Amino acid sequence: MIRRHVRVSGSVQGVCYRDGCRRTATEQGVAGWVRNLPDGSVEAVFEGRPDAVERLVGWAHHGPPAARVERVEVSPEEPEGLIGFAVLPMP
Numbered sequence: 001m002i003r004r005h006v007r008v009s010g011s012v013q014g015v016c017y018r019d020g021c022r023r024t025a026t027e028q029g030v031a032g033w034v035r036n037l038p039d040g041s042v043e044a045v046f047e048g049r050p051d052a053v054e055r056l057v058g059w060a061h062h063g064p065p066a067a068r069v070e071r072v073e074v075s076p077e078e079p080e081g082l083i084g085f086a087v088l089p090m091p
């Protein structure tokens with residue numbers, strides 16, 4: 001199991017980025033969460049098998065068709081044993 005904390009900047013809100021992320025994570029069997037941030041970026045945590053998490057990180061670099069991703073920051077973290085994938089409210 002690995003965990004990655006991801007922050008995506010660009011035109012990524014109001015384009016179904018969070019829903020696409022949730023669907024892709026569910027398809028890949030990745031646990032975690034995704035949420036919009038007040039500055040217009042999207043933050044997510046992906047936890048699961050290394051190959052599945054890396055596929056989701058790859059997806060984050062382009063997102064859904066309407067998104068315009070400009071920057072993706074990825075940080076490794078210690079897995080917490082998350083179950084399921086959630087869309088969280090903005091902090």
